[in-house]
Amino acid sequence: MAAETGTPTTLTLKSNDDELFSVAESAAILSVTIRNMVEDGCAGGVIPLDNVDGKTLASVITYMNGISAIPADEEKKKSYRDKFLSDKDFETLADMVLAANYLNMSCLMDAVSAKIAQVMEKKSVGWVRRKFGIENDYTPEEEAAVKEEHKWTFEGVETDDDN
C-alpha cells in the first residue's frame, strides 16, 4: 500500500469511451467499487469503468482528489461538495449520480441526490415537469384522481398556472 512504500500508488482508470486517467490510489478508493478491485488485486493494469464516460469520470476524479485532500473535517468537506456541485447543470448531475451509484461512492451519491432534490423542493407539479422535461402521460381524469388521493400535499406549494 501507498503508506508503506512511501511513494503514492497511482491507478489508471479507463472510461467507456477509452479515455485513460491517472489517480492516486488513496483518492480513488473513495469508490467502494474501485477499493474492492484494489483489494482483490485487480488493480495492477488498467481499471475499466464500463458505465462511466470520460467527461463524467474527469469530473468524478476532480471530486476524489479535492475531497481526499481535506482532512477529517465534515464542515470543510461539505463546503467543498457544495462548491463542487454549484455550477453543474442537471445533465451533468444526472451523469454524476449514475456514476456515483456505479462506483459506490455514498458521499457523492448523497450530495448529488440532495442537489437534485433541492431543485424540486416546494415546487408545483407543472414547474417540475417543465424543468425536467417530464411528459405528462396521465389522462386529465387520471391526474385528477391522483391529485385527489394526495390532496394534502398541494397546500403551500409555489403557485403555478397549471398547478
Add this chain to the structure above:
Amino acid sequence: MDRISELPKEILQQILYFLSQEDAVRTSVLSKSWHNIWCTRPNLDFSEATFNGSKQEFLSLVDKNLQRYCDERMCVKEFGLCISLDESDRESVLRLENWIRALTDMGTKKFCLSIRSESEHGSEFFHLPSVVFEVAESLQDLHVEKFTLDQKSFERTILSKHLKELHLENVYINNKDFQRIISCCPLVETASIKSCKGLQNIKFSFYKTPYTEDERCSIEINPPSYIQTIYITNGDLKFHKGADFRNLEYLYLRRVTTSWDHLSWCKFPSLKLLVIDNCDRLKESRIFIDAPRIICFDYRGDFIPSISFATTTPGRRYSNTRVTYMPSDDATTWFFKLNELLESLSRFITSLSIYQYSTNDGDVIQENINLLQGINGCNKPVAVESLWLDCHLFSFSSLLNGALSVCRPRIIDAFFFQGKMDHIERVWKILTERESGDEERLWLQDLEEVSIEVEDKNGEGWHPIT
C-alpha cells in the same frame, strides 16, 4: 423519455429521500412512471405542524403509510414524526404507541420524534407516554415540549439507548429522572434545556474522550433557566450571548469547549463557584466573568488564561489556580501573564500551584532568567496566600525566583518527586543563600523568614528542621 424519469428507481428514491413527505408524495402526479416511486422511499417524515387537514386525517395518513411498509414487509429506515398530543386524546396516544411498536418490529434505524402537548400553560403537564422511552429502541432525536417526564414515563427499563439528541422545552423533570435518562443513553451528543421546571442540576460526564471536534457532545442551555448546577465533562456547552443565569450557583467546566466570548456577555448573579479545568480553547480568548457573588474560583490548565471578574460584593473569596509551565513556554511571557492573572484575582485569597513538566533539556527557565529582569517595574508582585511548586530540584531555584518576581506568597511549599534528605538540604541552601549577590537570586532577597517542615515517607508527621 426524459433524463430524470430514466434514472433507476433506487436512485430516484435516493433523491426523494431528501424531500419532505409532501414534496415526495406530490411527485406521483408528474407522470405514470412516477406514480409509485415515492411509496417505497427509505424514509417517512410526517409533521402535524405543516399538515393542513384535521387531526383524524393526519393520524390516518401516518397509519396508512406505515401500514404499507408493514404489508410489503419493507423497512422504514428513517422515520420522522412531529405530533401534538393531549391527555384527553387517548386515540392519538394509542396510535403513537402502535407506530412505535411497528417501527421497533421492522428494525427502523433512525427515529426522530418531536412531541408536544396542547395543555395550557400553568396547568399540570401530561405525562410523556412511557412507550417513548420503553419501546422506541431506534429513537435518535427526541424533542419534548410541555410534558412531565418522571417515573411514569419510564417505570421499567429505558430502551432508547441510541438517543443522540435530547431537547426539552417547558418540561417538568426532576434532577434524578434527568440523570436517569442521561445515564441510560450514553450516546447523547446534543442536549438542550429550555424553561424546564424541577431541574436544578445538570451533570453531564462523557466518559469517552472525543477524538475530533465533531464527536464532542453539545449542550445548550437556554434562558430563562432555573438551573442551579451545571457540571460538564468532555462536552461542548453553548451559551447565548447576554443570557441571564439567575439561579446558577455552581458551574463546573472540565475539558469543555464553549463560546467563551458569549460567556463574557452572560450574567451570573448567583454564581458562587466556578471551576475551569483543562479547557484548551480558552487559550485563544480573553474572558470576563460577571459574577458579583462569586466565592470560589478554581482554575487548572496547561496555560495561563486571560480572565477578569466583575466588581464583587464584599466578603472573602478564594481561588485555587494550578498552572503548568511547559518546556515550550517563554519564561518572560509566561510569568508576565501569570502576573496579569494574579492581578485580576487580587480580590481573592489565592493558592497558586505551578507544575513544571520535566524536560531533558536542563533548566529552561534558567536559560531565560535574565529576561525575567524585564518584568521588574512593569507590574508589582501580587500577594498570594500560598505558592506550591511541583518541579525538578534543578529548576526549583529559577522557578521560585520567577514566581517571586510576580507574586508574594505567605507560604511556599514544594513537592519533589522522590525527594531525599539531601534534596531538602539543597533547597534549604537555595532559600538561605540570599547574600550570594547573584543576580538570579534577586527575588529571594525579599524572603522574610525560612522554616522548612518535612514529612517522612511513612507520613509520620511534620518535623521542623532548622
